[in-house]
Amino acid sequence: MKRFIVAALLLGGLPSWGFQAVSWGTVGDVIAEIIGQVQEEHLREHICQLQSREGGEYCNEQGSRWSCDGLAIDRALEYARQYFEALGLKTRLDPYSLGCRPGLSHNIEAELPGTASSQLVLLVAHLDSYVTGVSTASPAPGADDDASGSAAVFEAARIFSQYKFKHTVRFVLFTGEEQWMVGSSAYAKKLASEGAQVLGVFNMDMIGYDGDGNGLFEMWVRPGESEKLADLIIRTIETHGIALAPDVLADPRRGGDHESFWRRGYPALMIIEDTEFGETEDFNPCYHTLCDVLRMLNLSYAKRIAQAVIGAAAQLAEPIQ
Numbered sequence: 001m002k003r004f005i006v007a008a009l010l011l012g013g014l015p016s017w018g019f020q021a022v023s024w025g026t027v028g029d030v031i032a033e034i035i036g037q038v039q040e041e042h043l044r045e046h047i048c049q050l051q052s053r054e055g056g057e058y059c060n061e062q063g064s065r066w067s068c069d070g071l072a073i074d075r076a077l078e079y080a081r082q083y084f085e086a087l088g089l090k091t092r093l094d095p096y097s098l099g100c101r102p103g104l105s106h107n108i109e110a111e112l113p114g115t116a117s118s119q120l121v122l123l124v125a126h127l128d129s130y131v132t133g134v135s136t137a138s139p140a141p142g143a144d145d146d147a148s149g150s151a152a153v154f155e156a157a158r159i160f161s162q163y164k165f166k167h168t169v170r171f172v173l174f175t176g177e178e179q180w181m182v183g184s185s186a187y188a189k190k191l192a193s194e195g196a197q198v199l200g201v202f203n204m205d206m207i208g209y210d211g212d213g214n215g216l217f218e219m220w221v222r223p224g225e226s227e228k229l230a231d232l233i234i235r236t237i238e239t240h241g242i243a244l245a246p247d248v249l250a251d252p253r254r255g256g257d258h259e260s261f262w263r264r265g266y267p268a269l270m271i272i273e274d275t276e277f278g279e280t281e282d283f284n285p286c287y288h289t290l291c292d293v294l295r296m297l298n299l300s301y302a303k304r305i306a307q308a309v310i311g312a313a314a315q316l317a318e319p320i321q
């Protein structure tokens with residue numbers, strides 16, 4: 001902020017191209033400042049909390065966020081509610097029905113209202129987890145899938161809440177993803193029925209495993225607006241020198257919450273580690289097993305992906321200086 005005032009004073013007397021240069025530079029400065037605030041330690045803490053069973057030792061690997069186990073997923077939702085509310089964000093549980101659980105299930109949404117627009121920028125992940133053969137009260141730590149993406153959404157909420165944006169930003173954690181995107185499907189349907197305008201949905205699902213350390217990650221897109229979201233992430237990586245190698249894939253139809261938005265005609269994309277769908281493969285060998293835990297993850301890689309996505313989402317939401 002200080003830099004803006006100095007630059008504006010210095011260039012205030014120049015013709016209009018000079019003023020535009022200041023304006024552009026200032027947005028770049030704010031984005032750099034936002035990207036610089038993403039902290040690995042915060043990602044670690046959220047993943048620790050989400051993979052742990054309450055009452056066990058700190059950062060144990062015995063927790064579950066299986067959506068069919070009401071106690072397990074509701075504990076994770078409560079963690080999210082407390083975190084978002086402490087940031088001063090308008091927080092709401094979003095009800096829907098899930099076949100495997102009696103009564104209502106919930107997604108959770110936190111909102112930062114735009115200063116001049118109700119068009120939406122969404123940063124999303126799925127809070128729930130799954131292990132093959134999981135049952136009530138058995139562990140499903142899901143550190144990579146998808147505590148890693150949820151942690152990045154929490155970190156985005158923490159950083160964005162310190163700024164103002166032209167457009168409305170929502171931080172949404174879905175449940176019922178592992179039952180075939182039931183939560184996001186209900187959420188996107190509701191958005192469409194309300195006539196909501198969505199500028200972009202950034203879905204981070206498994207952003208923590210980089211076994212070969214090459215920084216490669218994938219973006220799954222559909223032709224049109226969702227490709228522009230990938231372009232924005234690539235530009236952010238280049239402009240801010242983030243050590244990542246992006247690989248853009250045309251919809252491999254593997255499943256993920258972004259598809260719920262595609263079905264409603266909204267621009268969305270999937271951000272994920274190196275899967276078998278690209279030319280290379282470096283996918284988490286612990287996917288949907290009990291070893292999907294924090295110690296398998298590369299938090300520097302998760303941080304860099306979070307930086308790229310948070311920086312791109314901030315540009316789309318247009319920070320107000």
Ligand SMILES: [Zn+2]
Pocket residue numbers: 126145146177205206
């Ligand atoms: Zn997932």
